[in-house]
Amino acid sequence: MADGGLARVLSKQTFDPENFVNKVSQGGEDELDEMQKKIQRLADETALALKRNVYKHYSQFIETAKEISILESEMYQLSHMLTDQKSIISTMLEMSLTSEEVVTPGEMELELPTEDDVQSSLSILLEKVEGCSSMLEAPGRHLVHDGDLLELDPESLSPIRELRAFLLNDVLMLAAWLPHRRGLVKYRFQSLYELDNLAIVNAKDTGSMKNAFKILMFPDTRTFQADSPKAKRQWLDKFEETKKKKTARDKQRKDATTPDRSSITSPLDSSNPFTVDLEPSSPVSSDRPQSVAIEADLLHLPWLQELPEDLDVCIAQRNFEGAVDLIEKANDYLDGCPKSAAIREYRGRIEHRIQQLTEILMKELQISPERSIRGGPRAARRAVTQLIRLGRSAQACELFLKNRSTLSKYSLRQVKIEGNTALYVKKLCELFFNTMAETCQEFIKAFPDHFGCHAAFVVWAKQEINEFLSTFKSQVFVNKTPFAVVSDCVQEMRKCCDQLSDIGVELTFVLDCLMAEDIEKAIQDAGDNQMDAVRHRAMEDNWLPMNFQNVTALQQFENSMINLGIKNIHKYTFGECFTELTQNTIQFTKSYLPFLDAMMTIYSSQHHRLITAAFVDILEAQIRHAQVCARDTKFTKEVV
Amino acid sequence: MMSKPKAQQPATIHKVIMVGSGGVGKSALTLQFMYDEFVEDYEPTKADSYRKKVLLDGDDVQIDILDTAGQEDYAAIRDNYFRSGEGFLCVFSISEQESFQATAEFREQILRVKNDENIPFMLVGNKMDLEDKRQVAVEEAQSRAQQWNVPYVETSAKTRANVDKVFYDLMRLIQRSKEASQNASGVKKPNSGKDKKDKKHRKCIIL
Numbered sequence A: 001m002a003d004g005g006l007a008r009v010l011s012k013q014t015f016d017p018e019n020f021v022n023k024v025s026q027g028g029e030d031e032l033d034e035m036q037k038k039i040q041r042l043a044d045e046t047a048l049a050l051k052r053n054v055y056k057h058y059s060q061f062i063e064t065a066k067e068i069s070i071l072e073s074e075m076y077q078l079s080h081m082l083t084d085q086k087s088i089i090s091t092m093l094e095m096s097l098t099s100e101e102v103v104t105p106g107e108m109e110l111e112l113p114t115e116d117d118v119q120s121s122l123s124i125l126l127e128k129v130e131g132c133s134s135m136l137e138a139p140g141r142h143l144v145h146d147g148d149l150l151e152l153d154p155e156s157l158s159p160i161r162e163l164r165a166f167l168l169n170d171v172l173m174l175a176a177w178l179p180h181r182r183g184l185v186k187y188r189f190q191s192l193y194e195l196d197n198l199a200i201v202n203a204k205d206t207g208s209m210k211n212a213f214k215i216l217m218f219p220d221t222r223t224f225q226a227d228s229p230k231a232k233r234q235w236l237d238k239f240e241e242t243k244k245k246k247t248a249r250d251k252q253r254k255d256a257t258t259p260d261r262s263s264i265t266s267p268l269d270s271s272n273p274f275t276v277d278l279e280p281s282s283p284v285s286s287d288r289p290q291s292v293a294i295e296a297d298l299l300h301l302p303w304l305q306e307l308p309e310d311l312d313v314c315i316a317q318r319n320f321e322g323a324v325d326l327i328e329k330a331n332d333y334l335d336g337c338p339k340s341a342a343i344r345e346y347r348g349r350i351e352h353r354i355q356q357l358t359e360i361l362m363k364e365l366q367i368s369p370e371r372s373i374r375g376g377p378r379a380a381r382r383a384v385t386q387l388i389r390l391g392r393s394a395q396a397c398e399l400f401l402k403n404r405s406t407l408s409k410y411s412l413r414q415v416k417i418e419g420n421t422a423l424y425v426k427k428l429c430e431l432f433f434n435t436m437a438e439t440c441q442e443f444i445k446a447f448p449d450h451f452g453c454h455a456a457f458v459v460w461a462k463q464e465i466n467e468f469l470s471t472f473k474s475q476v477f478v479n480k481t482p483f484a485v486v487s488d489c490v491q492e493m494r495k496c497c498d499q500l501s502d503i504g505v506e507l508t509f510v511l512d513c514l515m516a517e518d519i520e521k522a523i524q525d526a527g528d529n530q531m532d533a534v535r536h537r538a539m540e541d542n543w544l545p546m547n548f549q550n551v552t553a554l555q556q557f558e559n560s561m562i563n564l565g566i567k568n569i570h571k572y573t574f575g576e577c578f579t580e581l582t583q584n585t586i587q588f589t590k591s592y593l594p595f596l597d598a599m600m601t602i603y604s605s606q607h608h609r610l611i612t613a614a615f616v617d618i619l620e621a622q623i624r625h626a627q628v629c630a631r632d633t634k635f636t637k638e639v640v
Numbered sequence B: 001m002m003s004k005p006k007a008q009q010p011a012t013i014h015k016v017i018m019v020g021s022g023g024v025g026k027s028a029l030t031l032q033f034m035y036d037e038f039v040e041d042y043e044p045t046k047a048d049s050y051r052k053k054v055l056l057d058g059d060d061v062q063i064d065i066l067d068t069a070g071q072e073d074y075a076a077i078r079d080n081y082f083r084s085g086e087g088f089l090c091v092f093s094i095s096e097q098e099s100f101q102a103t104a105e106f107r108e109q110i111l112r113v114k115n116d117e118n119i120p121f122m123l124v125g126n127k128m129d130l131e132d133k134r135q136v137a138v139e140e141a142q143s144r145a146q147q148w149n150v151p152y153v154e155t156s157a158k159t160r161a162n163v164d165k166v167f168y169d170l171m172r173l174i175q176r177s178k179e180a181s182q183n184a185s186g187v188k189k190p191n192s193g194k195d196k197k198d199k200k201h202r203k204c205i206i207l
């Protein structure tokens, strides 16, 4: 390819564009032209090649992803088979009558499980339980025991739900059954309790309650029933054993970090790999104990140690601000610490409490039937503020707005339906837009500086208006509503909506868009009615001045015309009870002028043409009638 | 959230917690009250709970007894037990001075956890049948009870002396305290839908 050389020049690492251009421009116009074409061709080719490459890699990428997923499922099967085999071996061990097995646990007790065990048991667990992964990812965590339990109401002892319980080396996880699940995921994460503060109670059988035990974890007291006495015994034993191991482990770790106190003899110390005999003044010599010591020291501040439990108490007391304060305090502190296993583990402890708190806060914002709807915006704002601090502004925003929607709908339902449509609609509009304004103000207070959320507000407001309009339309744009009432209602709504712009929300245009069709139809219909009336009256016109029979009636007529805006009506009256105007003209005036008023009330530039057309058509029809009459021989006497 | 209690089961449950050093007879008292049996041999308790229907001043109620370990050495877990209790029987053995001294610590821990000076509480001197081995004088125990403003009763799990009395008296104290807190709360919160939870919270907040 002729351009190959050029491509090579251009893609040279040391390519100097200035120099290149200088050289090229010396050759004159033709050469420049030629060069331009060449470069253009080159650019096209490159683009094409690039595209092709992307596609080629894309299909490779998909292929790879497929491979990976196949590999993944194979790995899973493999690990499944391994655990099966393992359990077979362990049952065989149990069945064997030799005392071998009884001896080993004592020795194994302090040994940490091997990395493989940890990995496999935990990964299987992660796959079975939906929503637990983030919480369980702590180093060294492994499964000790699991089984099905029936949760009982702690008071009445009647069954509540079936659960799957997983005892890990430092926590207890409860998961709910997911019914009709075929795949790997069989359970949904429900709660996580740290063994440290978990109190287990053996509930003695009474009446219907058999094989039960309780778990006390402030503020929860939960009662569970095992399938059999043996299963219950196993749970209690495993709990005790695991808790003991954990305490031993913690103690060991603590001792390792406080070598000064190792002189206070403890049986564990002799076996403690981290305790080095030290002169009181000498610093810790080997690297590892030192780093362990530092990282554990970082965590051994009293306030930090008590923080998880303080957090529990705050949550139980619904002191949400306090809880979030604690969380922020902990996070601030932990952010300044080096990343290490101990810190990660500690973070995990905080993390699941954050989750718990978040759930409670979200519940605060959800309107439930049993909770009073008048919980008030302050309660909502409180929950929102804390959720924002927890970094959940999007959810907070969504829930907050949902909450407001429900509130708004509820208050609208409280408005009594009135016989008078205009009055009823007026009340609805005022209420709706007042609530909207309140929501807006609350929102600005609750989400200061969260501009992303403000967009959500606008979307929400639009939706609300749309919904409100369907109520509005069903009241206003129905066949029998007089046009004057329709236009009053529309005006009222626009007025209310305009008030929102005082606080920075401009929604009138949304309103107009959404109502445009209905308004057009209303205008059309009203105009048609006028036309019909004009034609109808024309047929009955006798072209005679009106006689009101007496002075009072004439007076009344004059007043009503003045009210309509015809101030010089006197010019057209004479005698005691006559007007020069015909019945037809009077009726037309009385109907056309209010129609004009209503039209101007409902007017918006959007409907300008339609409205003017209606005005003109009707007026023309009326004038045409007058012209026809003027030419009609029947009326030659009457026409002046 | 709560499923309805079965018709035949009384709705009221009084939650009693047995506290005191190891071997003073908490389990013996509980078992005597529950099953009219005295156990001779000593088997340290971990944490057992019992439930029984009783007639308290003409009303059907349930008593829920949590028998705790005297030997337990993790205070944090004890907190959790204590939090779940509405009334406490603080037991020592009249034949063992240390067990009497230990009652002060139990009292302190309970007050800290429950945050309520008036929590239903009784000081119980057990093993009164062992008069010849007495190490704690009646006056000594009474003066401590007075100081705490709680009743003092001596019992024997062996002879069943005063066993019913301590449980029933404590249930009455619990009943009275519940009524008082209900009256106090009745004005504030007419909403009774979830009063069970609220009550717990209120206790924590009082201070």
Ligand SMILES: Nc1nc2c(ncn2[C@@H]2O[C@H](COP(=O)(O)OP(=O)(O)OP(=O)(O)O)[C@@H](O)[C@H]2O)c(=O)[nH]1
Residues within 6 Å of the ligand: B020, B021, B022, B023, B024, B025, B026, B027, B028, B029, B039, B040, B041, B042, B043, B044, B045, B046, B068, B069, B070, B071, B126, B127, B128, B129, B130, B155, B156, B157, B158, B159
């Ligand atoms: N003579 C006599 N012996 C008693 C009495 N109460 C308990 N004992 C004996 O004291 C021993 C300990 O009683 P437990 O009831 O098991 O003690 P505990 O307070 O439950 O002890 P922990 O469960 O370890 O906290 C047992 O051997 C009982 O038989 C009593 O009133 N009189």
Ligand SMILES: [Mg+2]
Residues within 6 Å of the ligand: B026, B027, B028, B043, B044, B045, B067, B068, B069, B070
């Ligand atoms: Mg006992």
